[in-house]
Amino acid sequence: MVGNDIVDLLEAKASPNWQTPRFLEKLFTINEQSLILNSKNSFENIWQLWSMKEAAYKLYVQTNPCRFYNPKAFECSFINGRPRVKFQDFECILSTVKTPNYILSEARLDKASLTSKVIKLAGQNQKNRSEETKLALLQHISKTCPISKQNPVFQKNEFGIPLVNHISKQFSVSLSHHGSYGAFAVA
Incomplete structure (x- = not known):
């Protein structure tokens, strides 16, 4: 997480x-x-x-x-x-x-490694910035499993907690964006 x-x-x-x-x-x-x-x-x-x-x-x-x-x-x-x-x-x-x-x-929670990335956003409004950050996250996860033809799926649970399902894996993720920058982290 x-x-x-x-x-x-x-x-x-x-x-x-x-x-x-x-x-x-x-x-x-x-x-x-x-x-x-x-x-x-x-x-x-x-x-x-x-x-x-x-x-x-x-x-x-x-x-x-x-x-x-x-x-x-x-x-x-x-x-x-x-x-x-x-x-x-x-x-x-x-x-x-x-x-x-x-x-x-x-x-x-622990010292396990995580992957994170900061991106410069082009979107001019909140929704575009959010979508741009989400897309960068999904593209990153696709690259970690390049042999799959299945696209990763972004979801939020009833509490708004994001996660990504891809093949048989579920990834704990976090996204953030503010102004001209977006960031994601994958546990």
């Missing part, structure tokens, strides 16, 4: 909401707000913590199928420089990649 989230930094910077105290209070715990306000780059830190929360949430709902909105319940921290998110008794392994253009966080 896997969760991911990507933040287009140019798109995030264009929104003034992230600079308001109400934004911080609504989404981040007191400890997280302290991390943000005491960092050298508050903007980057906000979006790293947000992407970590989102990736962990996506993984959590795969292991505990339900839907809810409570970002402050997923608390981010750094232990010896390593990112960590905790929700009740749930913890996961996180990795974050920061570039000048985006921040990508990925969450998983």
Whole structure:
């Protein structure tokens, strides 16, 4: 199982909401707000913590199928420089990649390898970006099983959790898109 989230930094910077105290209070715990306000780059830190929360949430709902909105319940921290998110008794392994253009966080339960890819999106609206990200995922899975004439099938369960069926395999996947970037991860 896997969760991911990507933040287009140019798109995030264009929104003034992230600079308001109400934004911080609504989404981040007191400890997280302290991390943000005491960092050298508050903007980057906000979006790293947000992407970590989102990736962990996506993984959590795969292991505990339900839907809810409570970002402050997923608390981010750094232990010896390593990112960590905790929700009740749930913890996961996180990795974050920061570039000048985006921040990508990925969450998983164990150290098993995962495949992930970031794509530059051409779509101009939310639906096109979502479809473009999905198509890139399906093309990737098709390449992993090139001898099959069967196309992989993307599905979501009743809780909105995505998965891909291909031949006799079921792939745990996570998709994310924001602004000009899309990303997928396959466990």
